[in-house]
Amino acid sequence: MIILLRKQASMEEKTQLLSLLSCFLESHPALEIVRIGHYETIAIDAAALDHMQATIIRNHGVVEDVVTVDTPYKLVSRAFYKESSCVVVGKDHDCQEVAIGDSSELAPVVIAGPCSVESRDQLLASAQSVKNAGAQMLRGGAFKPRTSPYQFQGLGIEGLKLLAEARQLTGLPVVTEVMEPAMVDVVAEYADMLQIGSRNMYNYPLLRAVGSHPLKRPVMLKRGLSATIDEWLLAAEYIVAAGNPNVVLCERGIRSYDSHTRNVLDVASVPVLKELTHLPVLIDPSHGTGFSRLVPVMARAGIAAGASGLMIEVHHNAAQALTDKNQALSPMQLQSIVEDTYAIHEVLNGVKQSALQIA
Amino acid sequence: MIILLRKQASMEEKTQLLSLLSCFLESHPALEIVRIGHYETIAIDAAALDHMQATIIRNHGVVEDVVTVDTPYKLVSRAFYKESSCVVVGKDHDCQEVAIGDSSELAPVVIAGPCSVESRDQLLASAQSVKNAGAQMLRGGAFKPRTSPYQFQGLGIEGLKLLAEARQLTGLPVVTEVMEPAMVDVVAEYADMLQIGSRNMYNYPLLRAVGSHPLKRPVMLKRGLSATIDEWLLAAEYIVAAGNPNVVLCERGIRSYDSHTRNVLDVASVPVLKELTHLPVLIDPSHGTGFSRLVPVMARAGIAAGASGLMIEVHHNAAQALTDKNQALSPMQLQSIVEDTYAIHEVLNGVKQSALQIA
């Protein structure tokens, strides 16, 4: 159940409500005021209140309304918030601001860059070519979750500093992965957006950490290897319920049985998610297919399915990449993807309007 | 290994080669002359010939060349035949001819109609509205593979006759499913294209029966529920090796674990198949998602991924459909899909050309 607060409520009144709720809900997990669109909200487990307590809350002076949402996820549910959220990246650093969302005015966002930050030269060269190709954000891994303990594990904080330098050079905001709660502070300091990787989608302490961090950095939450849509939305709910509503989902393929692709890109998750949640959805055709030659085609398919953007691995010299070399594109191919993206988005806008007339 | 025959070879010479091969290959399964594009070919298991026999065949007067193909499938492999096959449907009945293939001149084909033929009124009304919406072919099940023996099993031959009447009314060629070897004759008589359903992809006697049928009716081969790409291409090879090169593949979703969709539509199978085979590939977003509201979006994604056409379930009154009512579209929605298809195809043609300049 979601409690909507009155707009003119004072900080003291809100604090007082939170205290009251804390008394009522002793062992209740998260209790934060979160802004979703125009509303300030507190989400709680409805079953945790008895009838009397519920009545008290409902009639509390700060409470505007109380909304029941049938799905297990609450704040991220479109049943609760009908509009589409727009997540703005890059507000706190000296770079361009990028809006990720789902409206006809917003063109899809292309995020591109190398799998790993490998060196200053590699990153700056890649960043410049990503910028030249027309992408709006830079990606690059400083902390790398590797299947083997003997593989290259990333440059760590050194990599974060290089990403900040690349941002300064290009004006592109930067997204990079954070792998453990203790590192959220430092990654949030350098990055404009925090990535929760596929392997950490069920890492609830980490989700809580990026949700409750005071900077409220936008978070890109990738789908777990075999996560259901509901589990994924509940992972997003962890972040939002902890206080950070700036979450973007990213479909990156699910595990299946055929070896011709690394994963099966579940393109249909895009329209399914758009019905269930107000959060934006991106497509990662690089991990979704695992082979660079399939990436441009699946980027088109993702945009045609209505994704709010793409996450693409690019390397200025793919054959030399330390990680994921099979799926990295050249900067030239990236430029072609950016052009396709705009072209298909334009057609879709026409398409949507004719569909509107029919529906 | 594939034996290419000389163009000017006489029927007697060819028969003589076949006899020789039969002597060499006693327990060898299929031995047919099949035309693939410009070539007349005979495919055999290379390991079945000893060195001496191989030399005799290689030097035989009718043999132009002998080609080794590394994949388990041979005649359907693009490693053997570099061009894209074009399958023409509707040549033998009084209706329009429809070409299915993968070239910039060929627009994607939209095949639409009800899941099942339920009655004369239902089918003729549906067929007319499918035609009006701009689709080029009519689908409809006369023999229905149903999960339960107590469910409606289709009208059978009566249904075939109604499909023929619908073709006469609209001029649209007709595709319908055949479920057992004994029925291939009658289905081939009435239909313009034979569908092998997902449940029968591994039904090798049926594949051989539609492959060796003298009418060589085009076959639409749907992907098995959990079939690998290689198993699917080998199923196509069964049909082609039995004498019928007119095969079109249709991706219809694979089984997975999430209940928000009936299947996971493996959109990436389209670009993967285009590399591996010269056969055309369609997308069936109706079975691929299981819900009509997801079909238009996934139709766009399929076309954007380069599919040569769509297979769509339409019912003039979906709520009343006897089978698969959740996934049937209205004729009005179909029209919108047809328009999207052309619009995206046009963009893609531009896209492909700019991609060509880069590659």
Place this chain on the structure above:
Amino acid sequence: MIILLRKQASMEEKTQLLSLLSCFLESHPALEIVRIGHYETIAIDAAALDHMQATIIRNHGVVEDVVTVDTPYKLVSRAFYKESSCVVVGKDHDCQEVAIGDSSELAPVVIAGPCSVESRDQLLASAQSVKNAGAQMLRGGAFKPRTSPYQFQGLGIEGLKLLAEARQLTGLPVVTEVMEPAMVDVVAEYADMLQIGSRNMYNYPLLRAVGSHPLKRPVMLKRGLSATIDEWLLAAEYIVAAGNPNVVLCERGIRSYDSHTRNVLDVASVPVLKELTHLPVLIDPSHGTGFSRLVPVMARAGIAAGASGLMIEVHHNAAQALTDKNQALSPMQLQSIVEDTYAIHEVLNGVKQSALQIA
């Protein structure tokens, strides 16, 4: 809904009821009298009768009772028939009779033999060693469903004759696969049990053909590659509803993503099926794992899970096998499996009795 017939009903009375039902249920698929345990039954789709018709049937003189079963499958449901079915194999040929079922008196059955019948020598040697190792039934493929059209497809009718000869030699009843309706007659003539392979579990015309065949040969129905338990039971229902109650299920692994085994043997399907159906369940650890070194262990696990028997691939010279050589055991290993089977079954009988005291 299942109609139970009175025990003393005459043939004419029954025929009269069937005619009446046929009038009521024009397009209804199957309408056969099937004996399940002590009952003669007719299963129909309850929704196909209107209220008046249902009343007439309910009050008909031949009708003892009418039972509603909530699951989609009816006659195979344990909700309908509480006891465990026992299927007897080998009644019509000169060989030992083997009872497959689930009771403490019945030891699990071990069925063993080569994947394919390859030659007279191979089969007779294998059959003799299977017999010596203590197995009770002989398996061997005469018609082989092969993934590629260029692979060995089996000896066909010649193979059936060799199987009959092996039965004569050893006294072991024989199970072999049938792949198409047109071959049911000849396979039923030679074999004691008809196998429906994994690839044909959804082949409904074939299921109907083995169900309605006048010899009512016992059928071993393997689970489809990715079949749900419900789909599998409905496939069994197809056979039973067509008139043949002698069905045995065989779990042989489902498709998954790990390459260390060919399939994932779903051992838990055994206790799940025992709750849902009265039909016996076997385990096939050969296909379930794909590697001979894993077979003995998984045979033990299957028996410990309560399977009514095992289906094992054995070859007297595995390295030379034409098909599935990786998973074939030696006769010596088979003997060890037979011994394990009895030892574990004995323990389980003790176990079951102590569990009975607790439950």
Place this chain on the structure above:
Amino acid sequence: MIILLRKQASMEEKTQLLSLLSCFLESHPALEIVRIGHYETIAIDAAALDHMQATIIRNHGVVEDVVTVDTPYKLVSRAFYKESSCVVVGKDHDCQEVAIGDSSELAPVVIAGPCSVESRDQLLASAQSVKNAGAQMLRGGAFKPRTSPYQFQGLGIEGLKLLAEARQLTGLPVVTEVMEPAMVDVVAEYADMLQIGSRNMYNYPLLRAVGSHPLKRPVMLKRGLSATIDEWLLAAEYIVAAGNPNVVLCERGIRSYDSHTRNVLDVASVPVLKELTHLPVLIDPSHGTGFSRLVPVMARAGIAAGASGLMIEVHHNAAQALTDKNQALSPMQLQSIVEDTYAIHEVLNGVKQSALQIA
């Protein structure tokens, strides 16, 4: 590549080797001396050394031998260490010691207890009944990874204290889950064994934290939701390479498509793992099936497949359990499982010996 150290090497000599290696391997992830059986080892990525460096290491006075292991995992590989590891739990607290391993002298270990620690009364009652039923270790969750942020998240440190009290009461060593690196210290203080849950199998910072913790607490590593066997062994390698060789694997089912069970228990992973690794393997039939009525059967199957023990959810009042109530057994049912376990283990020991005579 694995470096084996001489037995008589002094601490200074070892430190000197480590320093040398650190110079050679600047960006190399883990560099610890780990004892595997009788050997002290250092595992490194072979490719990280050039030829000259490799020669220096090979000839270093402290180095006994250098072993190359072909699999991606090294220290956990049976190719490296042929014996079966035995992990002893309970050494540092006042309780009985339990040895988990794979030899005929070691009976399988039964670990049982509630899903969550809910209260002092619940835990102590459960612990006592688990002890009375014959189990050797107590499980219970203090930190619970829950799919929803609104669900009960466990009692936390309070729960750890209750587990310690239950150990004192019963003498049973305690295993409980740790979810984040920052909590390893406190969980290791109270618990005898640390559980890494299925959702954290890819949580590499957590794996490193339990691996490098000075107490070297035994770790139970559950298989990830859809983890391959190789990914699982590499997760174990993370722990071992960080310095802690006391790892036990626990199969708990993998995600699949059928809803009759919560997961598919991959029983065959037990014999597969026994070939690949020297680490012990347990089976968790509670999560593996999700339904208490299936647990006893699958416990038998797991033991018959050679598991070194069981992980079972038990609640003294299952209907009232706060978490996973569907899969919790009664203490009485647990006792029956313990008895089955011994009975089957005894048979298997006989079985193994007769198999030895054959192999």
